[in-house]
Amino acid sequence: MDRYKLKGHSAVFMANVIFGLGVPVTKLLLDNWVTPMGYIATRSLGAAIIFWIVQCFAPKEKVMTKDLIVILLGGLLGFVVSQTLTSFSLYYTSPFYYSLVAAMTPVAVMLLAAVFIKERITPRSVIGVLLALFGGMLMIFASKANLNGGSNDLLGIFLAILSLLTWAVYLIVTRKISAKYSPVTQMKWVFLISALVTVPFAMKDFSANRLYTSEVAWDGIIGMTFIVVFATVLGYFLIPMAMKYLKATTVSVYTNLQTVVAAFVAMAIGQDILTWDKPIAGILILVGAYIVTTRNDDSNSSPVKK
Template sequence: MKTLPAHMAVLMANIIFGLGVPVTKLLLDKWVSPMGYMVTRCIGAAAIFWLISLFMPKEKVSRHDLIVIMLGGLLGFVVSQTLTAWALTYTTPVYFSLIATLTPVATMVCASLMIGEKMTTRGIIAVLIGIAGAMLMVLMGWQGGRGTNDLLGIGLTILSLLTWAVYLIITRKVSTRYTAVTQMKWVFLVSTVAVLPFSWNDLLTAPLYSSATQWDGLLEMGFIVIFATVAGYFAIPFAMRYLEATTVSIYTNLQPIVASLVAIALMQDVLTWDKPVALILVLLSAYVAQPRRS
């Protein structure tokens, strides 16, 4: 039964992505620009995935599939994550998390329009349960916007989640034919080539890579590269070999919950009744979304 490991993989990925939101905010506020942040992720992930691939059986990728993998990588990583980085420079993680809960809706609608995936009653109910869980937690802790330009940040967040939804859809079939390492080594290679020319100056002038650097900045970036990029983007294509795109996207609703739990651990928030209830609702939504086999 491969669906259980797939659920565990996408669960792990979204917990990591949830942790990555406040860590990214810390990096952008003090250590790197959005483009410096992106190019570091690209170079680090490309180097790690190509190194791992040297110790794995070789997979021959067809030209058509390679184009899909690279296009998907540009959308799902370069475009989506660059928009995320810029969004977090203008708005708060609370606003970002609230808007990000709409990812399953965007994925379901895009799947229906692009590949004719039927919007079942069960799927719609699952999405609504997941959104209810995430919005419950976020709205209970709502403090109002404190970003420098919340309207722009929210707009960038919407564009980010739309490109992520399209990535999940267009790479769904390719993900069933190749290992995650094979896919990701090409994704981050083309991402590095695409981003490096536009971020070279940001890389050279980033405080993180100057004499002003400190261990906290290096550890934060290490977490982003190793966990929020390599581990997270390894888990997603693995999960998509066995789960539908809409099911994978529903787990996105875990991210604001994780961010809240991090705040509790750092004594920036307190544990209230809505947080465990929200967690149960999000996990229930993923269970309901699974198609029943006769």
């Protein structure tokens, strides 16, 4: 594996580890401190402020108008729409059904990439994606007995499918843009549009967000700081970096790693126990990612020229 691929794999691996760590933190925040819209708006506004401050010290890049439109639309799809659908999906259905749908992300990305950007599907890619998919589903099915249904599973599953598709489309439509501009340039616009869209909606139920009242405590502040700085700013900084060097299908394969990381975090804090399926699932996901991307004809072994 050359240094460009290694850089891409390292970026997407770290991003999904961070996203996985954010799962139990998000649960804590939603259960105790913020509403779903308050959560998303805080992430958007916090990330926008940080990225616009950072860009003051970064090399300036002129973004073409047509590329800016793609970045803005990508931000709406990949963050606002996808994250909002995820929140409401989990409100209506159980984590089991949501995780089952989310585990299909690599398959959706592979098929959509083949249709829209002509990414070639090879038998090796199919094997790698299926291994990663099996790894994610293995742990989900193994823990099914401990999960309860939601208030409206059909609606929740439908919203989860929409969330999956919006994330898949985001990875595909921003693939070429990611190769042209730095992550800071892209993300400052992504989170600016996200904040402009979400903050007005969150203001309607501002009083319901205990994080912004006199009841606030340090665990809420620390939790939201982690989500904004790491699970949003750093995580979404790393994804476009990875897409400079890897195919959209490859990036999506790592999505199932979030499930494994979240499970091990839950075990570490006493919310879950170690079972036989968890380490096997992690190995299958990593092996699947390796198989998908170790092809002799992989054209993404070096940066795409601007």
